[in-house]
Amino acid sequence: MGNNKLNRRDFFTMGSGAAALGLLRGHAGADDGEKPSTSRVVLIRDRDVLDSEGKADPNGLHRMLNKGVAELVGEKDAAAAWRQLFSPSDVVGIKSNEWSRLPTPAALEEAMRFELERVGVAPTDIAVDDRNVKANPVFQRATAFINTRPLRTHDWSGLGTCIKNLITFTERYPDYHGDACAPLGSIWLRPELKGKVRLNVLVMLTPQFHSTGPHSFSQEFVWPYGGLILGVDPVAVDATGARIIEAKRKLHFGDDRPMRPPPHHIQIAETQYGIGIADPDRIELVRLGWKDDALI
Amino acid sequence: MEKRGAIWVRSLVVPLVVMLMSCSQGPPVGGESGSLHESLPAELGGWRALDEDSVYDTESIYSYIDGHAEVYMAYGMVRCVSRRYSGPEGEPDIVLDLFEQASAADAFGVFTHDRDGEEVDIGQGGLFRHGWLSFWKGHWFGSVYAEGESEASKEAVLALGLAAADTMTEVGEVPALVAELPEDGLDPRSVRFLHTQEILNGVVYLGYENALQFGPEVDAVVGRYQRPEGGGWLLLVDYPDDASAEVAEGGAIEAGIAVRRQGSRLAAVLAPEPQAAGDGLLADAIGGE
Numbered sequence: 001m002g003n004n005k006l007n008r009r010d011f012f013t014m015g016s017g018a019a020a021l022g023l024l025r026g027h028a029g030a031d032d033g034e035k036p037s038t039s040r041v042v043l044i045r046d047r048d049v050l051d052s053e054g055k056a057d058p059n060g061l062h063r064m065l066n067k068g069v070a071e072l073v074g075e076k077d078a079a080a081a082w083r084q085l086f087s088p089s090d091v092v093g094i095k096s097n098e099w100s101r102l103p104t105p106a107a108l109e110e111a112m113r114f115e116l117e118r119v120g121v122a123p124t125d126i127a128v129d130d131r132n133v134k135a136n137p138v139f140q141r142a143t144a145f146i147n148t149r150p151l152r153t154h155d156w157s158g159l160g161t162c163i164k165n166l167i168t169f170t171e172r173y174p175d176y177h178g179d180a181c182a183p184l185g186s187i188w189l190r191p192e193l194k195g196k197v198r199l200n201v202l203v204m205l206t207p208q209f210h211s212t213g214p215h216s217f218s219q220e221f222v223w224p225y226g227g228l229i230l231g232v233d234p235v236a237v238d239a240t241g242a243r244i245i246e247a248k249r250k251l252h253f254g255d256d257r258p259m260r261p262p263p264h265h266i267q268i269a270e271t272q273y274g275i276g277i278a279d280p281d282r283i284e285l286v287r288l289g290w291k292d293d294a295l296i
Numbered sequence: 297m298e299k300r301g302a303i304w305v306r307s308l309v310v311p312l313v314v315m316l317m318s319c320s321q322g323p324p325v326g327g328e329s330g331s332l333h334e335s336l337p338a339e340l341g342g343w344r345a346l347d348e349d350s351v352y353d354t355e356s357i358y359s360y361i362d363g364h365a366e367v368y369m370a371y372g373m374v375r376c377v378s379r380r381y382s383g384p385e386g387e388p389d390i391v392l393d394l395f396e397q398a399s400a401a402d403a404f405g406v407f408t409h410d411r412d413g414e415e416v417d418i419g420q421g422g423l424f425r426h427g428w429l430s431f432w433k434g435h436w437f438g439s440v441y442a443e444g445e446s447e448a449s450k451e452a453v454l455a456l457g458l459a460a461a462d463t464m465t466e467v468g469e470v471p472a473l474v475a476e477l478p479e480d481g482l483d484p485r486s487v488r489f490l491h492t493q494e495i496l497n498g499v500v501y502l503g504y505e506n507a508l509q510f511g512p513e514v515d516a517v518v519g520r521y522q523r524p525e526g527g528g529w530l531l532l533v534d535y536p537d538d539a540s541a542e543v544a545e546g547g548a549i550e551a552g553i554a555v556r557r558q559g560s561r562l563a564a565v566l567a568p569e570p571q572a573a574g575d576g577l578l579a580d581a582i583g584g585e
Contacts, residue, residue, distance in 0.1 A: 099362060154363050155498065173358070177366065179504030180497060212410060213428045214361045214368075214393050214439045220426040260498045 038284050039236035039277040044068040045204075045227040045290040054206045054224060058107035061228075064289070065111050065201070068230040071286055072199075079118055085198045086144060088120030093139040095197075097149035097165055098130040101217035102208055104148050108201070112146055133168050145193070147234065148201040151241040152208035155216060157181035158263030159245060161238040162200040163275075169193060180261035185269030188234070200237045202229040207241070209248040210257075223248065226290060235269045235276025236283045240296065242266055243280065247295035335463035336379065336392070341452045343381040343390055352376040361393075368437075370492045371405045372398025372512070381456070388427075388444030392456055395437040400468020401515070405489040407432035409498070416454065419461035420468065424450075429457045434466030473517045476532055478580040486520035486529075500529050500566040507547035508533060508564065509540060518566070526573025529566040530581060536560070556582040 044067055049060040066078035075081035086092060094112050096104040109128045116126050127138030134140075147162050154160040156177050166187045167173055176183050188194065204227035212218050225244070231237040242263055249257055270278040277283060287294065338345045350360070353375055357365040360378065368376070374396040381390040397403040404421075413425030419433035427442035427449065440457045442449040471489050490496055493510045499518060502508075508531075510516065516533040535541040541560045548555040548564055554574045555564045563581035565574030 156363060156366055156494075160363070174366075177494075180501075182504065211364075212412065212426065213430070213441055214364055214395075215391065215441055216361070216364050218426040218428060219444065261501055 037277075038282045039231060039233035040072060040284045040286065041229060041231040041233070041236045041240050042068045042071045042286045042288060043204075043227060043229050043240065043294070043296070044071070044288040045225065045294065047226055047290040047292070049226050050205060050224050054222070056105050056107055056205050058110070061105065061107050061205075062111035062114070064228050065108065065230075066115070067288055068201075068228055069115075069199070071288060072230050072232070078115070082115045082119050086116060086119045086121060088122075090116075090119075090121050090144045091125040091138060091142045092116050092121055092127075093133065093136070093142040093145045094126070094128040095133060095139075095145055095147045095149075095165060095168075096128050096130050097160075099150075099152075099160075101215060102150045102152055102206070102222070104150060104203060105205065108148060108203065112148070112201075131168050142192075142196065145197045146199045146201065147197050148203060150203040150205070150207065151229075151238075151245065153211045153216075153221075153245065153259065154263075155211055156261070157184065157265055158259045158261050159238070159242055159266075161241065161263065161266060162202050162234040163188070163238055163265060163269050166193060166197075180263070181265045182268045182272075184265040185235075185273030185275050188269070188275045189273060197234065198232065200231050200234045202237050202241045204229055204241065204244065207245060207248070209245050209252065221252075225293075225295075233276035235266060235278050238263075238266045238269075239278040239280065240283060240285060244295045251295070335459075337456070337459050340381070340455055340459065341448070342384040342387070343452050343456075346380045346382050346389075350378045352378065366494065367409055368395050368397070368406060370490070370495050371402035371437075374398065381452075383449060383452070387446060388442045388449050390449065390452055390456060391439075391441045391443065392460060393439040393441070394460060395439070397435050397437055400432075400435045400466070401471040401489065403432040403435050403437045403468060404470055405491070405495075406437040408488045408490075409495065411485045411488075416457075418454070418457045419464070420470075422457065422461075424454065427453065429453050431457055431461055432468070433461050433464045434468045436464050436466075471515060471517065473515055473532055473534055476581070477517060477519045477530060478577070480580065481521040481523035481527070482530075483520045483522065487517060488519075489515070489517050491515065496531075502551075502553075502566070505547075505551065507544070507551040507553065508562070509535070509544040509547060514540075521573075521577055523573065523576065525576060526568065526570050528568035528573050528577060530577045531562075531564045531566055532581060533562045533564070534560060535562065554578060558582045 044064050046060055046064055049056050070078045070081040073081040073084045096109055113126055127136055129136045147165055149165045152160045157164055163184050204225045206222040207225055208222045210221035229237050229240050267278045269275050352360045357376055377394045379392045413423035416422040416424050419431035422431035427445045429440040431438045438460050440453045442453050491512055491514055493506050513536045518529055518531045520529050521527050538560050541557055541562050544562055545555055545557045553564050555562055556578045563578050565577050568574035
């Protein structure tokens with residue numbers, strides 16, 4: 001890890017407000033000065049958050065979200081942490097994922113909405129959407145976004161990631177499908193998005209580590225991991241998730257089933273588009289909660 | 297799967313299908329799919345067809361199977377006829393999707409995209425794994441998917457697949473190129489038939505540059521080999537003419553891929569291990585040393 005590690009003390013030192021947010025946003029489509037040499041990512045897990053059918057307990061999920069956000073920002077108090085990320089004057093789009101087999105849990109969307117309202121954001125200035133974001137009036141005037149989705153394997157991009165989740169802001173998805181979706185990082189540089197995604201939450205409650213069939217899903221290839229990965233830097237968040245999926249595939253299949261195609265859009269998002277850090281050695285991974293079988 | 301399994305499928309399922317198909321008809325769907333659709337059972341073993349069937353074209357398919365439509369499009373998808381069956385209490389729904397592809401070779405190609413599972417005697421080739429049956433027959437690729445796993449739903453999935461396949465009268469040919477792969481050391485289940493680099497990238501990643509000049513008019517087959525001297529993926533590609541093959545040969549050499557050409561056919565070895573293992577495969581495929 002580099003000497004310029006972005007750690008909790010940095011956040012305290014910077015205090016709340018524009019300075020801290022500016023540095024945080026530096027990862028998410030940098031539009032300001034010097035980029036940090038490391039990225040902080042929080043992996044929080046709870047053994048009891050899922051019931052026997054894999055459904056998340058709303059209260060437990062909300063607690064995980066708040067602990068993760070607090071740790072990410074370096075606050076003890078969750079409400080204060082959310083206030084570091086958002087202000088009452090913000091208009092916030094929560095970019096979700098409605099894929100029917102493995103959607104973003106509604107309970108997580110509601111927890112985010114609750115915390116934004118607690119910050120003071122007007123309920124009319126908050127919206128949750130996925131495929132209709134371009135036509136959604138709140139998203140059209142958004143000053144900030146939360147980006148959240150479950151992690152899953154994907155036939156065209158290798159992995160369905162936080163980086164990929166913004167594809168619904170584009171006019172024509174196939175334009176981003178070439179070379180295993182290598183250009184996905186460019187979406188984050190669009191004017192309506194650049195520097196506005198303040199929080200990425202990769203849902204790792206029941207991640208999907210292999211796709212099968214036209215509907216790309218089988219219960220055989222998800223498992224109860226009970227986690228969330230949080231970060232401001234989408235590349236670092238996705239790179240961390242990818243390591244877990246790779247480890248799970250190795251555990252399940254052995255050595256002969258690497259992800260195909262490789263999810264190299266994550267690395268390319270760093271090297272070509274500069275929207276974050278993919279190198280594990282430059283990611284400060286903070287682990288909270290359940291430690292068993294973390295695979296990372 | 298062993299023959300015993302194939303026999304089991306048919307002996308278990310056929311009586312059920314015959315009994316149920318005789319008393320059930322679904323709502324019609326227009327076009328060529330109509331007659332096929334009308335022959336599908338509306339109810340089977342307690343699973344009942346829901347609502348109207350859906351027919352997806354080359355545009356609407358993207359919203360129906362987000363993230364996977366490209367696979368069918370890469371094999372000239374014409375349409376997809378889809379029907380959902382609701383199960384008895386406590387049993388999962390079953391989704392039947394029948395993809396009409398450009399040709400029998402293309403239906404076979406789609407089938408080879410995922411070759412996991414147990415072989416079952418349905419259509420011209422069937423595979424069952426984790427609640428999902430895939431099969432091909434003529435220019436159709438069939439998928440029957442249970443949204444959960446149980447013994448009863450497995451039986452229903454296989455019965456539905458058999459019923460669907462039996463309504464398809466056309467019998468297709470496996471692309472002749474498949475038989476051109478040398479047998480020595482070939483893992484038969486690894487064989488894929490394809491036209492595009494995107495599909496090949498799902499097997500062996502070659503990147504974005506289309507060095508081998510893939511396209512709709514190009515047929516290719518790839519298979520994995522393991523021999524005493526080493527292994528690798530052997531790719532055979534048939535181009536429309538010699539000139540196209542020559543261009544591809546140049547591109548492959550520039551990309552560092554070991555190739556050999558004979559007329560409009562190109563052989564290439566991908567990911568050889570060790571590097572020298574490719575020589576024998578190329579010689580077997582095209583000739584020479």
